[in-house]
Amino acid sequence: MTEVNTVLIVDDNPDYLRSLRTALQRSWAVQTAASVAQAQQIVLENAGRLRVALVDVCLDPRDDSDRSGFDLVRWIRDASPELPVVVMSALPDDSFPEVSDAAGAIAFLAKPVSVDRLRDLVARTVGSGETRA
Amino acid sequence: MTATPLVFLWDSDSDGKRHGGDLMLAGLEQARTKGHIELVVLKCWCDFTATHSEGSKEFVRGRQAVFFIHASEECGCGGPLVSGEDAATKLVDKQANIGLRLRGLDARVSVLLYSGGTRPALPQVDRGDWVSEDGVAARSLQRVPGLDLWIAALFEGMEGGADLARRFAEIPIPFSQLSALIHDLDNRIAPLRVDLDLLGEIGDELEEKTFTEIMTAALGSHESGDSCTRGSGNDGYLFGIRRGRSLADLISMTVQGDDEHLGLAKLIEQFPEAKRAELAPPGELCGGEADQCGSLELLVQRFKLRMESLRDIASGRPPDRTAVLERLEAVGTWLAAFSNYLRRIRNAMPSEPAT
Numbered sequence: 001m002t003e004v005n006t007v008l009i010v011d012d013n014p015d016y017l018r019s020l021r022t023a024l025q026r027s028w029a030v031q032t033a034a035s036v037a038q039a040q041q042i043v044l045e046n047a048g049r050l051r052v053a054l055v056d057v058c059l060d061p062r063d064d065s066d067r068s069g070f071d072l073v074r075w076i077r078d079a080s081p082e083l084p085v086v087v088m089s090a091l092p093d094d095s096f097p098e099v100s101d102a103a104g105a106i107a108f109l110a111k112p113v114s115v116d117r118l119r120d121l122v123a124r125t126v127g128s129g130e131t132r133a
Numbered sequence: 134m135t136a137t138p139l140v141f142l143w144d145s146d147s148d149g150k151r152h153g154g155d156l157m158l159a160g161l162e163q164a165r166t167k168g169h170i171e172l173v174v175l176k177c178w179c180d181f182t183a184t185h186s187e188g189s190k191e192f193v194r195g196r197q198a199v200f201f202i203h204a205s206e207e208c209g210c211g212g213p214l215v216s217g218e219d220a221a222t223k224l225v226d227k228q229a230n231i232g233l234r235l236r237g238l239d240a241r242v243s244v245l246l247y248s249g250g251t252r253p254a255l256p257q258v259d260r261g262d263w264v265s266e267d268g269v270a271a272r273s274l275q276r277v278p279g280l281d282l283w284i285a286a287l288f289e290g291m292e293g294g295a296d297l298a299r300r301f302a303e304i305p306i307p308f309s310q311l312s313a314l315i316h317d318l319d320n321r322i323a324p325l326r327v328d329l330d331l332l333g334e335i336g337d338e339l340e341e342k343t344f345t346e347i348m349t350a351a352l353g354s355h356e357s358g359d360s361c362t363r364g365s366g367n368d369g370y371l372f373g374i375r376r377g378r379s380l381a382d383l384i385s386m387t388v389q390g391d392d393e394h395l396g397l398a399k400l401i402e403q404f405p406e407a408k409r410a411e412l413a414p415p416g417e418l419c420g421g422e423a424d425q426c427g428s429l430e431l432l433v434q435r436f437k438l439r440m441e442s443l444r445d446i447a448s449g450r451p452p453d454r455t456a457v458l459e460r461l462e463a464v465g466t467w468l469a470a471f472s473n474y475l476r477r478i479r480n481a482m483p484s485e486p487a488t
Contacts (some may be wrong), residue, residue: 013320015370018350019327022343061376064313090319092312092476095205102205111319112326112469115334 006031006049007122010039010072011056011088016111020054023115024122035059036072043080050083051126054118055105057089057096064091070103077104084125088113137168138288139196143175143217144203157201157247160284169288170199178208178215182231194238199297200224201245221246243297310394314387315475321380322468324370325351329465332458344454351461352447371464372444381440384471385433398429401478417470432471439464 006029009020017032024030031046033039036059043050055073060066073085087100090111097108107121142161144154158174165172175181206217221244223229235242287300328347353369367373371380378386390396418432443460446453 013323015324015350016320016327018346019324019331022346023327023331058316064316090323091316092319092479098205111323113323115327115330118327 004049005029005051005126006046007126008033008039008042008046008050008053010034010036010053010059010069012059012061013056016056020118023118027119028122028126036068036075039072040075040079043076043083047080050080052122053083053085054109054122055085055087057087057091070099073100073103073105086121086125137196138170138199139173139193140164140170140199140201140288141173141175141181142201143178143181143206143220144201145176145206154203156280157203157284160281160287161201163281163285164288167285167289169285177210178206178220179210179212181220190234190238193235193240195240197241197243198235199243199245201247204246217246245301311400311475311479314383314394315472315479317376317383318387318468318472318475321370321375321383322465322472325461325465325468329462332461348447348452348457352444371440381433381437384436387475388429388433396429397475397478415470415474418467418474436467436471439467 007024008031009017009024010033011017011020012034014034017034021030021032028051029049031042031050033042039053039055043053053076055069055076057069058064058066059068059072069087069089073087076083076085084106085104086107086109087096087103087105088109088111089096096110100108106125109118109121140161142158144157161170161172164170173181200221202217202221204217204221206220208215208220223231224235224242224244226232232242287297328351332344332347349367349369351369351371353367353372368379373379386394386396388397390399414429414432419435439460443457443464446456446460
């Protein structure tokens, strides 16, 4: 069972999932997903325990044009309106912060992200109960 | 049908701030000046719907109407919110009021729905497709150098919508290559940035288990540690093959190019505006002053040397932990500088935004 104060990380890069898990698990429980379907299942099964979701924009490792992370953000907004979402991406696209905001995310992080910045954002989000709902 | 197409532009980014909309507007203005089109710039979608009043709809009758619509637009004046994608959908929907009326006026409708970043999400089209002849094209359109000239040329001697579709498809997107390379590179080095932070914050207190996990993930695990095992098994994210190439291959291909990509030197050469002194490789990529770099190709050699050094130190039995961390830091610093360098080149191109 997922613990209270759980962070969900969604990224198709297994190395990045491992790094972020290591960085965050000292302070929070961590769930990871490598695809939209996995993330949706975790969200549905853990209502009330997830405190923040970190979602990568491009979730298809074979397709740079994939933007299904934004679709996932919109889905979370409908399925779990209380769950704050932070969007991440390594794509050099200046419109992403705006698109993330429009999709309902509370913040956008450009990869690579420092551990300090990531922990600070998660701490503030979990601590404040920040939500877009 | 009137020969001169009637072109509508809805893009609030055409505000003189070097956004994509400015290039779109500049190109269409050139076409208008040459008499190839009649141009109507819409500040909001309701500007267009207002033309459907009894007094003005004759303006559209019997004409070829071409709509350039920025996907991220929103119009909320006097009713429900209408997005750029909503507007494009209604224009080509023969059941919607606007689509029905346009066809009732014998107008031939073509729509280009474009976005600088995100893929327009019309269900019937995908990125780069064009459903011409009363259809809609959706395209992720980067702010390429000379986009305004390409847009203006779309209408040179144009005789029909199908021709327009073909011409539009020919607009190159050279920066999408560089953007894709930056994406690939930054995705690969994202775990390294986190791992270096983790290694640095706990130093000697770092648990052996965590240290080993991070090293294995970054450098791989080779039981024998000899050269025969290299390239096989778990090579770690710094040495492993991802999407068909190693990190060193990616750096090399970015600089030198291949069959599908322009190398950095050719890319810079192609766009003279980018040939500025500040675009010389920074000293931190060259191990010294910038003028010691000599050529971009030397960057690749410099990176490979750092990687070899890292691997040699890491394969010691037991590895010198301090030395491994130093080499790993050096590689991480180099990669971060290289990523920043690529972004500087991308942003220095004449039509890219200055971020």
